Amino acid sequence: GQAVLDGLAAHGKDPKTAVVVYVGGDPADGNAKMFHDGAVSVLEPAGVKPAAESPGFWDGPKSAAFFEQALTSLGGKVDGVWSANDTNAGGVISILAKNGLAGQVAVSGQDASVEGLRNVLLGYQTATVYKPVSLEADAAAEVAIAILKGETPSADKTLDDGTPYIAVAPILVGPDKVQSVVEAGDAKAADLCSGDTAEACAKYGVK
Template sequence: MGLAVVLALACVASACVGAGNGGTGEASPPSSSALPSGLASGGGLALEDLENNRTIKVGFSMDTLLEERWLRDLNLFKQAVEALGAEVSVMAANGDDAKQIEQAETLIGQGVDILVVVPHDAEAMAAIVGKAHSSGIKVMSYDRLIKNADVDLYVSFDNEEVGELQARAITKLVPKGKYVYIGGADTDNNAHLFKKGVFNVLQRRIDSGDITVVYDQWTKDWTPVNALANMREALSANGNKIDAVIAANDATAGSVIQALAEQGLAGQIPVAGQDAELAGVQRIVDGTQTMTVYKPIRSLADKAAELAVGLARGERAGASRKVNNGKTEVPSVLLPPIAVDRTNVEETIIADGFHTREDVFRTGE
């Protein structure tokens, strides 16, 4: 079967706020060199299906492409869909709910066979599911679950386990003391799952009085500048007397560590993150971040592509689990995350080629 690729990225950079890169709160649109082959701002790629066969069309509606994590997902998902002989149309709203809904409607209007969605707001994107279904298009939630809608399939990692891995790592080092929790965006269902997992582990120690959570706050839009403000507030409210911090991802962890550094505390207080972003892994090597949770994105992208194309062809997903999204039990495929610290970074992240040893240890600098 001939391959066809149609990609269109919609992003108004000036209206976008990223959530990565060292906790500065600043984000720039990814350069064309950072995007997959054939995808650049304002441009697209179209290859003719030389055999004129019916080609499955996958619509990929993404929250953002302003974070390292999501660029990886796009590259890997695109490659996997193409390898299955299908084509993919990509649109990214960069944190704008109205734009994401508009873009999803555009993809539906283009006649995609399945709509794959990374929602910015788990609730807001529910409306698009009904619109897709009325056009005979199935909907898959990618990594983040759409709430209160009849989603056909959810493919992600076990995000509750992500939080459990974070809390187990930190309580092993600090079984008693004052804890700070810096959450993700309240609008992101994954942020709630991460937090649930954390408190699954902490609650027994909280009940016994061994651990006191002295600060617990969401980070609006996952933005590092908001996480930085939260952590500064946590330190101020507690006279810098904090024993451990669990942050919802590596970008928020970067802001936590920036705030700690301002008080001369970086490296003295254990900090957990997740996503295995390069900056986070470098901080682990440097000793300012304790651990991260690695989610092998290639596994997620490959599985999601396989299931999306299969669903579009009318195949059964074979999901072994179900997750309640407030309206229905959504068939789900949940992959296992991996806790990573200084002791196993080489055998996990580096061995998988997720980051190079040179980048992690900065040996090329």
């Protein structure tokens, strides 16, 4: 959600009047609801109201098809897109590019995928939410060790259904932080800096 607000601010758009589309994840996936609720908890207080919202899926082509219809129904005017992950964001960006709008609309994403990081470097995606693999692995190891010892694993929070979980703090990655993902070993500069992103990599020190 914060990535959308940052992108709107960068484009001089007021969140209260901005035209924002939500492209969420598959509702059958419990994570999708958490991502959606987390984004709404940031966007709603800022005054953002969705002009259109997808039924939800983890699918680039389906996201593209939905967004193309939404863009048409909104008269070609969209200021921002909250996207639940980089794959969905990629679908949205393909339609923005098709309509000459790539880089002019705030688009969020998640996962710090190669596609997402490249879009961030190109300025097509405002940022991606990055969850360091090492931190997730450490948390999983703590749980496994506790279970093997016959202990109850410690948990930071509890889901609505009562399931406890360990929260790993996500990091919002804009173009100036892409190198940190590379340094953590979760992306390779060779994958990020080929073709049309080479100039951006040089600008932001991705190597």
